[in-house]
Amino acid sequence: MPRTLDPELRRALAARIRYYNEMGIYDFYRRPVSAHAEEVALPIAVDEEEFATSQNTFEPGEEMSPRKATAVAVPVEENIFEVIALKPEQSVSNPVKALKIIREDLGDCKRCVLHKQGRKQIVFGVGNPKAELMFVGEGPGADEDEKGEPFVGRAGQLLNNMIKAMGIEREQVYIANIVKCRPPGNRTPEREECATCSPFLMRQIAVVKPKVIVALGAVAAKTLLAMNASMMQLRGRFYDFKPAGVRSNDPNWDGCKLAVTYHPAFLLRDPRQKGEAWKDLQMVMKELGMKAPKSNT
Ligand code: SF4
Numbered sequence: 217m218p219r220t221l222d223p224e225l226r227r228a229l230a231a232r233i234r235y236y237n238e239m240g241i242y243d244f245y246r247r248p249v250s251a252h253a254e255e256v257a258l259p260i261a262v263d264e265e266e267f268a269t270s271q272n273t274f275e276p277g278e279e280m281s282p283r284k285a286t287a288v289a290v291p292v293e294e295n296i297f298e299v300i301a302l303k304p305e306q307s308v309s310n311p312v313k314a315l316k317i318i319r320e321d322l323g324d325c326k327r328c329v330l331h332k333q334g335r336k337q338i339v340f341g342v343g344n345p346k347a348e349l350m351f352v353g354e355g356p357g358a359d360e361d362e363k364g365e366p367f368v369g370r371a372g373q374l375l376n377n378m379i380k381a382m383g384i385e386r387e388q389v390y391i392a393n394i395v396k397c398r399p400p401g402n403r404t405p406e407r408e409e410c411a412t413c414s415p416f417l418m419r420q421i422a423v424v425k426p427k428v429i430v431a432l433g434a435v436a437a438k439t440l441l442a443m444n445a446s447m448m449q450l451r452g453r454f455y456d457f458k459p460a461g462v463r464s465n466d467p468n469w470d471g472c473k474l475a476v477t478y479h480p481a482f483l484l485r486d487p488r489q490k491g492e493a494w495k496d497l498q499m500v501m502k503e504l505g506m507k508a509p510k511s512n513t
Pocket residue numbers: 322325326327328329330331338395396397409412413
């Protein structure tokens with residue numbers, strides 16, 4: 217039977233970890249589990265297993281029927297066992313330099329199998345390093361792989377139009393993907409690949425410090441929010457978001473809002489959903505105090 221932590225104990229542990237974080241201590245190690253310690257260690261192991269299982273079902277397509285969804289969309293609980301290590305870019309205040317450090321750290325990345333499945337280059341991210349608005353997609357396609365920039369193909373054109381409809385230019389936002397290498401045949405990235413690559417995206421987010429992130433499609437939403445739910449359940453609301461495993465060097469930035477909308481590639485396949493996507497973007501615009509150009513209102 218799975219065991220869960222007593223809520224009181226959970227709160228006490230969270231408070232203790234926050235206390236250590238405030239003292240500048242971010243790395244925690246678990247002792248090897250002895251026979252005596254097993255009872256204490258078990259709830260932690262169970263939590264990790266539950267977390268792994270909850271992310272395990274990326275299903276193709278943008279919509280799952282509510283019956284197939286395995287969990288109701290709820291905000292992610294604070295992960296009290298999260299290990300936050302200091303990253304080299306955190307001592308750098310210039311976001312351009314900080315992003316460069318992350319890119320250098322990524323190097324000629326071979327951390328997941330996507331490096332040997334036909335990628336031409338790593339597609340890191342593009343745009344304003346101080347953007348208030350950030351778009352996160354799933355992964356590069358053929359055009360992006362060719363040019364080394366996210367969202368430059370047909371879906372990219374549509375994303376540009378969506379950004380323009382909001383009354384801003386592509387250069388004003390920051391755009392990145394969950395995985396930075398093209399999955400072969402434009403398949404959906406595997407959970408393992410998302411988990412391996414997304415820590416670099418989390419670091420990019422902590423540097424850019426957006427006010428709002430728009431997750432484009434189910435893979436981006438599920439990875440960022442660490443939850444499994446249908447697009448229908450995920451859209452239409454804001455989530456409080458903090459990049460996992462990393463913190464910003466700006467004490468005034470304590471995370472941002474995250475909204476979910478359809479991936480532009482899905483909207484190309486089903487243009488009837490464009491109106492729904494526009495509703496999502498209008499919600500974002502309201503949050504950012506933006507006004508659409510007259511022609512869109
Ligand atoms: S997808 Fe990410 S983790 Fe995998 S090889 Fe490319 S850069 Fe590395």
